[in-house]
Amino acid sequence: MQLYCFIAKDEFTIFLYCIRESVGIEPSSLDSGHFIVTTRGKFLQLLPVDCRVSTTCRTMEEDKEAVSAHLNGVSTGKREDYLEWPEYFMAVAFLSAQRSKDPSSQVGACIVNQEKKIVGIGYNGMPNGCDDDLLPWCRSAEDHLDTKYPYVCHAEMNAIMNKNSADVKGCAIYVALFPCNECAKLIIQAGLKEVIYLSDKYHNTPGMIASRRLLDLAGIQYRQFVPKRTQIVIDFNSINKFGKLNNTTE
Ligand SMILES: [Zn+2]
DSSP states (O other): OOOOOEEBTTBOTTHHHHIIIIIOOOGGGOOTTEEEEESTTSOOEEEEEOOOOOSOOOOOHHHHHHHHHHHHTOOOOOOSOOOOHHHHHHHHHHHHHTTOOOSSOOOEEEEEOTTSOEEEEEEOBOOTTSOTTSSOOOSOOSSGGGSSTTTOBOHHHHHHHTOSSSOOTTOEEEEEEOOOHHHHHHHHHHTOOEEEEEEOTTTTSHHHHHHHHHHHHHTOEEEEOOOSSSOBOOOGGGGGSSSSOOOBOO
16 A cells, blocks of 8 residues: 655645645554655655644645645646746846836846745836936946936835835845845845845946955855746737646747
8 A cells, every 4th residue: 555645845735735646645644654755846755654643734736736636647638838936936036127227127026035036126226206207227427426326216125115015034035146246235224034045246346355355254045046937928819718828938
């Protein structure tokens, strides 16, 4: 007899659930010698396990479907090309960037807490109440005051200031561009713990070198996000079509 279970790190995720529902065996009858399947969402590995099952298991619908499908030898037909969490958060940052009025650089940021909830979004723009028709957007001018730099708020600053939670301590920030040194200061002071960036195109500039120096000293992790797909298309018409959302492309 084989019993199957999804285990998510230390959680016996839906063990009792799938066994009761799909095989009809009560948890009390479990003992050693059964099998356990590791890795959430996919049956990758079968391992013998001592099945003293935690009674604090939690139900996760996705896992339940996958376990049932495996036990029944059928597919549930669940979509496979849905966005994974990191793609989703980075995409939110990129979507937010489309609000930017900066002609040369549109950057978005998305702050996510440990429960994978978005708690702040921002993009680069002029400060609240400052008419962005009255401020310059150029990158260079004879007078520094005629460039955007003294005025514009970066996406990271706006995401932190726009937070909808009491604070952003321990959160991760998804950003299109590696944060500059000014944003690194804000990230540190706000208590963020991780930076996930897509592009590092200014890597060798003094601002980025200073930024890494600060983040390193503060013990903030940073890592580059490598997307599996090059674009995500939002098709407003897809909702009117039957079945599959045509919102993703490889
Ligand atoms: Zn910045």
